Amino acid sequence: MEISQLSEALQRDAVWVVFLNVLLQQIGLPVPAVPTLLLAGSLVVGSGQFASVLAAAIVASVLADWVWYLAGRAFGYRVLAGLCKLSINPASCVSQTESRFVRWGIGSLVFAKFIPGFSTVAPPIAGSLRMRQPGFLLAAATGAALWAGLALGAGWLLRNEVSAAIAALDRHSGSALVLLAAMIALWLGWKLWQKYRFRQLSAVPHITPLELIAAMEGDQPPLVLDLRGPSMIAETGPIAGATVAEHDLLLHAVGEWPKDQPIVTLCACPEDAGAIQAARQLLDAGYISVRPLKGGYEAWLAIALDKGMVTSAI
Known part of the structure; x- marks a missing residue:
């Protein structure tokens, strides 16, 4: 959809356009919502629709x-692992975000919308950790109100600049598409570079x-650092004999362990990303002597079940 078409749609039915855009973006589709909110703010505030549009954005979010x-509450860490696998950069493991969520508590949900990546995994983490639903919904609504309200307000404050930008884009739609394609290519190239760097x-x-x-x-067992997230643990x-550790507090978890003694890091991340990061650190x-466990928790569990070290996989 072109900018002019989006502008016309917002003028006709801003509430539903904003609702659908925010819903699709927050559910995980690569559909930007902030530009729509900025545009909506520049168009509808003067017509008295601000409250309705803000409510639509909050409800959708x-x-x-x-x-x-609910997915996190029903399926636990498997939802988080799935989100981690979808990431184009395997080094961004969910367990790191989960540890921060646990440390910051329910207040993190209020600011989750402003932190790329964190906003996607925060709700399933809250579900997997059995956060009370009323508190979750209140925090999620507060965060959505701040996020959408600021975007709509910025659109109103910059309404003249937004209108000028729309007019310029309409006059140079071909150049705008080329610029957009170049920005997408740069973003994709950066993500692929991150993936290549992780491979190295x-x-x-x-x-x-x-x-x-x-x-x-x-006779000399290694120090095993279990880097799985709290919900999975x-x-x-x-794991018997392992020390639970967080990426942000890794050196604290090691404590006074001698630097010449062996250490093993393990996680439940795609491609052992979190364990490799910790080993490198x-x-x-x-x-x-620091080595990540090949195959992570799942590989260890398969061998432990085979040897009767654990009775069942929960």
Whole structure:
């Protein structure tokens, strides 16, 4: 849809256009909502529709968040793992965001909309951690009101500039499309570069689950750092002999562990991303022998079940 067509649609039925746009964006589709809110703010505030449009944005945002909350409540960490797998950058593991969510509490939901990436995973994390639904909905609504209200307000304050920008885009629609395509290409190139850089960083020696189990039974067992998120640990239980750790507090988790003694990092991330990141951080801090567990928690669980170390997968 061209800018002029969007502008005409907003003038005809701003409430439904904003509702559908925000709902699709918040449910996870790559549909930008802020430009629509800015445009709506520049067009509808003078007609007295501000409250209706703001309410539509809040309802759409909370509805999408509620769907993700229910998914997290029903399927737990599997929803979070699925979101992590969809990321074009495997190094952005959900468990890191989940730890921050737990640390910041319900207030994080109020500011989630302003933090790229965090806004997507915060609702299913809240569901998987069994946050009380009334508190979740109140925090989600408050955050949506701040996010949408600021965008609509900015559109009204900059209404002259927005109108001039729309006119310029209409006059130079071909150039605008080329610029948009270039910006998308740059964004995609940056994400692919991040993925390539992660591949380079992944070139660190791993340890297999069988090797880890043998080492844990030896005379000098390694320090095992379990980097899974709180919801997954609560759902599946801790790993015997492992120390629960967070990426942001990694050196604190290591404590006084000698730098020449072995350390193993494990997570439940695609391509062992979180475990590799943690291993790299500890190696850079001077620890000599740090290896991520190949295959992560799922690989360890499969071997543990086969050897009778655990009775069932929860």
